[in-house]
Amino acid sequence: MYNIAVLGAGIIGVSTALNIQKQLPSARVKIISEKFGQETTSWGAGGLFRPTAKFIRGVPEETIRKWSRTGWEFYSSLAVSDKAKEAGMQIVSGYILSQTKVENPVYKDVVYTFHELSRESKLKLGFGHYNYAYMVTTVIATVREYLPWLFERFKENGGQTEQRRIDDLNELVGVYDVVVNCTGFGSRTLFGDTSMFPVRGHLLRVKAPWIKNFVFTEDDAYLIPNGDLLVVGGCRQENNFNLNIESKDREGILERCLKIFPALKGAVIDHEWVGLRPTRFPIRIEKEVLQLKKGPLKVVHNYGHGANGISMSWGTSKDAAELVKEALLGSKL
Amino acid sequence: MSDEEDMKPIKIAVVGAGAIGLSTALCIQDRIRNCDVNLIADKFSPSTTSDGSAGLWTPFLVPEDQIEMVTRWSMETYTYLLEKFRSEDAYRYGVQLISGFNFCQEVKTDPPWCKDVLGFRRLGEEELKLYPGKEFGIFYTAFTLDVPSLLSSFMRKFREQGGFVISKKLGSLQEIESSYDIIVNCTGIGSAELLNDTKVKPKRGQVIRVRAPWIKHFYIDIDKNDDVTYILPGIDTVVLGGTAQDGDWNTEDDPADIEGIMERCLKVMPSLKDSKRLGTWAGLRPYRESVRLEIDRNTNPSKTKIIHNYGHAGAGLTIFWGCAKDAADLVMDLVKIHKSKM
Numbered sequence: 040m041y042n043i044a045v046l047g048a049g050i051i052g053v054s055t056a057l058n059i060q061k062q063l064p065s066a067r068v069k070i071i072s073e074k075f076g077q078e079t080t081s082w083g084a085g086g087l088f089r090p091t092a093k094f095i096r097g098v099p100e101e102t103i104r105k106w107s108r109t110g111w112e113f114y115s116s117l118a119v120s121d122k123a124k125e126a127g128m129q130i131v132s133g134y135i136l137s138q139t140k141v142e143n144p145v146y147k148d149v150v151y152t153f154h155e156l157s158r159e160s161k162l163k164l165g166f167g168h169y170n171y172a173y174m175v176t177t178v179i180a181t182v183r184e185y186l187p188w189l190f191e192r193f194k195e196n197g198g199q200t201e202q203r204r205i206d207d208l209n210e211l212v213g214v215y216d217v218v219v220n221c222t223g224f225g226s227r228t229l230f231g232d233t234s235m236f237p238v239r240g241h242l243l244r245v246k247a248p249w250i251k252n253f254v255f256t257e258d259d260a261y262l263i264p265n266g267d268l269l270v271v272g273g274c275r276q277e278n279n280f281n282l283n284i285e286s287k288d289r290e291g292i293l294e295r296c297l298k299i300f301p302a303l304k305g306a307v308i309d310h311e312w313v314g315l316r317p318t319r320f321p322i323r324i325e326k327e328v329l330q331l332k333k334g335p336l337k338v339v340h341n342y343g344h345g346a347n348g349i350s351m352s353w354g355t356s357k358d359a360a361e362l363v364k365e366a367l368l369g370s371k372l
Numbered sequence: 373m374s375d376e377e378d379m380k381p382i383k384i385a386v387v388g389a390g391a392i393g394l395s396t397a398l399c400i401q402d403r404i405r406n407c408d409v410n411l412i413a414d415k416f417s418p419s420t421t422s423d424g425s426a427g428l429w430t431p432f433l434v435p436e437d438q439i440e441m442v443t444r445w446s447m448e449t450y451t452y453l454l455e456k457f458r459s460e461d462a463y464r465y466g467v468q469l470i471s472g473f474n475f476c477q478e479v480k481t482d483p484p485w486c487k488d489v490l491g492f493r494r495l496g497e498e499e500l501k502l503y504p505g506k507e508f509g510i511f512y513t514a515f516t517l518d519v520p521s522l523l524s525s526f527m528r529k530f531r532e533q534g535g536f537v538i539s540k541k542l543g544s545l546q547e548i549e550s551s552y553d554i555i556v557n558c559t560g561i562g563s564a565e566l567l568n569d570t571k572v573k574p575k576r577g578q579v580i581r582v583r584a585p586w587i588k589h590f591y592i593d594i595d596k597n598d599d600v601t602y603i604l605p606g607i608d609t610v611v612l613g614g615t616a617q618d619g620d621w622n623t624e625d626d627p628a629d630i631e632g633i634m635e636r637c638l639k640v641m642p643s644l645k646d647s648k649r650l651g652t653w654a655g656l657r658p659y660r661e662s663v664r665l666e667i668d669r670n671t672n673p674s675k676t677k678i679i680h681n682y683g684h685a686g687a688g689l690t691i692f693w694g695c696a697k698d699a700a701d702l703v704m705d706l707v708k709i710h711k712s713k714m
Contacts, residue, residue, distance in 0.1 A: 119502055120642060120643065121642030121643050121645050121646075122643065123586055123641075123642075123643035124584070124586050124643045124646035124647075125646060127586075129586040129587070129588055130588065130589065131588045132471045132491075132513075132588070132589065151499060152493070152499075152511070154493070156491075160490050160491070163454060163490060164454075164458070164490065165458045174491050176471075181586070247463070248585065248607050248608055249462055249463050249466070249467070249468040249518070249607045250468075251468060251469065251470045251471075251588045251589075251605065252469065252470075252471070252588075264588060266585050266586055267585035301458060301459055301460045301462075302457055302458065302459070302460070302462035302463070302469075304460035304461075304462070304463070305460070305462070305463035305464065306463075
């Protein structure tokens, strides 16, 4: 019986752990993490499914499409099932606004609809200051429901957990047959990957239940419905490690969003959140054997998802689980 | 004719304070300079028929001979609602932009309003697969209104613009004739009794209200038994329905109806199993063979003029603004005649 440790309990850790259970039903899988649930980076994410190749740099488009399709099949099947509420998956229509034409994005293959608005429609909706507007029907994960739901499924399958901070990988040598690194930003210190950098984001969650659509721009202004709250964001500050909430960021976000969508007026702020998108180009999904002081350690990496953690979680986790299987049973020829 | 008489404000009574009455009163205030408008009703928001409705904009089951008029009224209302939604007043007026699905059993032609609404398309084969048993469907962007918020904002504006409200149940319009130059009758189902209009018949609609905030689209389905099933998210609640029982005056909840609605809605959206029930309600859609929006020709020409604006069936929240504007135009016509006679 294999002993597998998954480091990290964010969306990547839990999704990977579940996929490993699927691929190796007899293995003992344990999630070891310092942070769980609401302490993870994933907790505050907006959860909008619209993977965009240009932001997933260094990964072949074919691979992104594969991850996109794998993720879509999983999320959308939940969204139309009787589990939509408990799993926090909802089908949402919305508008993507851009100054440049959005040509054949990766998600177009899979989402329910993607079409360009006529100039007339664009103006009628008040999106005249954007050259292009697209209506998209996709899925949104309300992470504060989705992550706990995945976690319950993991535990139901016999998964174990341990709340612990690992500072020295040597502790794991000889104890686990494979260690799966889903530590996101933690990989910088634990695995010495200095190519990782944070992209700081700030989100507000407001009560504005009359807004049933998402509105997304690349100008740090977006609205994403999340269950009974609406995510209002955001910002993208590279190499900013500051986890404190800054009021000027909030003011900027509200100003930009109100300008694009005056209907936001009347929204009541429920809470705010700052997170560091764990960014790496490319996302690292590979296996290796580390030669440590105490001995060799088989490691499979699954980290660096940056702004695409939620949408790429299931697809990358499936690949990582396959690598775990290869690492244990030998490579496919 | 003295200048003084010319300056006397026209006294107008609007009877009925649902969506039709309030919107008509506002349009009259906008249209007619120098008028005093009194709103007379026995029921006010949140107790009107309009308040209990889901507030959905969708032209529905329109008889052939009225398609053109209903389409015009519908689009005028759509334009008005879109303008409200785009403004900072969206939440105060209870206007919610929402897209959704409208299914039926057989392939149909596109409705006449398809080119005018936002985001209209026919559902593709792949999408229809998600809804077994449905042969045809359309998707479009429309509105659901939080009617109590809408009527509350209308009432506020009506009063701000000098309108006066009288709470009173009338036995007939003749009771108030002597006090007004023009009466606009917006009494909906009340017209059956008030005017002895036997053409007004209720179409009973049972609904359930639930909390299900993860549902972000509306779903409407008419199946082969002509059962109507709908899931209509409002701002804070979702309305599940429905029934369409002709000639049924019963406003008590019917447990069998409620069970049937829940069963059919669960088929369309299984995750409703996790919805939280908040309440149930049965309302009477004020049906008539057609909307009556006209000057009453039967009144004595030297007496108070009456304009009718009732019989909007299940389309009240779809056509109210277009009808209110037409009613205000009719009032204007009467005012011109009245002035020319003086």
